[in-house]
Each structure stands twice: as structure tokens, then as C-alpha cells.
Amino acid sequence: MNISELNTNLFRTINDLGKHYTYLNSPMIFIAEYMVYVLALVVLLFWLTKNKRNRIMVICATLTFISAEIIGKIAGKIHSNHQPFAELSKVNKLIGKAIDNSFPSDHTILFFSFCISFWLCRGGWWFLWGILACIVGISRIWVGVHYPADVLVGAFISVLSAIITQAVIPKLKFTHKLLDIYDRGERLILSPLSKFKSTRSKNL
Template identity: 65%
Template sequence: MNLSELNIDLFRIINNLGKHSTYINPTMTFIAEYMVFFLVLSVLIFWFTRSNTNRIMVICASITFAVAEIAGKIAGKLHSNNQPFAELSNVNKLIDHAVDNSFPSDHTLLFFSFCMTFYLFRRRWGFLWILLAFLVGLSRIWVGVHYPADVIVGAVISIFIAIIVYRVVPKLSITKKMLGVYEKGEQLILPIKTKSKEQ
């Protein structure tokens, strides 16, 4: 069995689960389509807590995603395939999706970029972020829009880049300088209220 056949077989195993366990389909569909809004909300909350650590974390996650997207585009030039529903018969397709190059999965690049970074900064509960990224990747296969290889390669790219960014970016002086400039501007628009001391 070659890698292509293994990729298709693994896809069939996961995707066919939706045909037998139909009660899980609404949950998987929700995760595949709408969990991105939860991620965006989480990023905004982390940023506007005005914690320096949280903001460095968000910066690292954003840089990781940007670099991962570039790496993903390069990988897509080296190998390409359309979505499973466009290439295979009898696919359990649960969401609408345009036909294009699905390698690697953009959703997986996004979630593993941010969730892996959150894990590195917050080890205590970080496994929950990794679990979320895993579920999103799994859901994209479940609903029929990605092969396992699309997800696995996307995850590997993002995890590798996240580790490098985590080790490098927080130590750069320019990171702290740019954040300081931003925070000065933010203070002018959204000043932090301080409690006045009683005389």
C-alpha cells in the first residue's frame, strides 16, 4: 500500500463514521465551520486583558500563522490535490466548500499556529488548546473537505514554526519596542482607569 492509498483509506475510515454516527454530525459540522469564531474571540480576550505575556503570546501566534501560511503555499506548489468530495465518490460531504487545492489545510495551519503557541506559553492548561486544534483537524476530515495528509502536514508545519517563533521572537528587543509603541498609542485612546487614593 502506497501513501496515496493509505491517505484515502484513512479518509474513508474517518469520513464514514459520519454515515454511521449521524448524531455526531452536527457537532463536527459546528467545529469545522464555526470554531474559528471562538478562536478569534479568545485572541481578542487575551490581547485586551493588557497582560504583557498574553500580548507577546498573541504576537508569536500571529507571526507563526503568517509564516505557516507562506510555508503552506510553498508546500501546495510542491504537491496539490482537490478536496476529497471532488475526487472521490460517495463522500459524506456535510458542508459547502469551493473546489481548490486543499493541501495543506488552512484551518489546520490556523488552529495549530495559535493553539500550539498558547500551549507553549500556558503549559498548565495548554493541552486543551492542542485538543481543540486536533478536533478541528479531525472535523475537516469528518465533513469531507480534507484528507488526513492535508491536516497532518498542516499541523506539522505549524507546530515546527510555533516552536521556533516561541524560542526567538520574545527575546528580540524589537518585539518589546514595537509593543511599547503600540501600548502608548492604546493608552491615549483607551486609558486605564486608576483608583484614586483617599486622602
């Protein structure tokens, strides 16, 4: 059995689960399509805590995603394939998706970039973010829009990018200096606003 056949067979194994365990289809659809909005909200909340460690974590995650996405696009030029539902018969396709190059999975790159960065930065129970990234990757296969190889390569690129970014960015003086400049600018903008609100509430 060659790699292509293994990739297809593994896809069939995971995707066909949706035909047998239909009660899991709705959660998988939500995870595959809408969990990205939950992640965006979480990232925003981390940033708004104004905690320096959280903000460096978000910076690392964002840079990881950018670098991983660039590498992913290069990988997509070297090898490409359409989504399984466009190439195979009787695919359990559960969400709408345009036909294009699905290698590697951008969705997987996004989640692994942020989730693994969170884990590397915090450690401990934050490994749950890594588990979430894996579930998202599996969900993309479950709903029929990616092959396992699309997901595995996207995950590999992201994990490698996260390790390198985490090893470099937090140690750079430039990162801390840039964040300090941002914090001062933020305080400069928000301070008059808070004073205005306070004065207005007193007058009312």
C-alpha cells in the first residue's frame, strides 16, 4: 500500500464514522466550522487582560501562524490536491466548501499555531489546547473537507514554527521594547477616555 492509498483509506475510516455515529455530526460541524470564532474571541480576551505574559503569548502565536501559513503556501505549490469530496465518491460531506487546493489545511495551521503556542508558553494544563487543535484537525476530516495528510502536514508545519518562535521571540529585547511602546500608547489613549467617562458619570 502506497502513501496515497493509506491517506485515502485513513480518510474513509474517519469520514465514515459520521455515517455510523450521526449524533456526533452536529458537534463536529460546529468544531470544524465555527470553533475558529471561539478561538478569535479567546485571543482577543487574552490581549485585553493587559497581562504582559499573555500579550507576548498572543504575539508568538500570531507570528507562528504567519510563518506557518507562508510555509504552508510554499508546500501547496510543491504538492496540491483537491478536497476529498471533489476527488472521491460517497464522501460524507457535512459543510459547504469551495473546491481548491486543500494541501495543507489552513484551518489546521491556524489552530495548531495558536493552540501549540499557548501550550508552549504556559505549560501545565494548557496541554488541553493541543488536544483541542487535534480535535479540530480530526473534525475537518470527519466533515469531508480534508485528507489526513492535509491535516498532518499543516500540524507539523505549525508545531515546528511554534517551537522556533517560542524559542526566539520572548527572548528578544525588541519584543519587550515594542510591547512597552504599545502599552504606553494604549494608556495615553485610554486615560483621557476613562477620565471623560468618570466626569460624565459624576455630572449625571
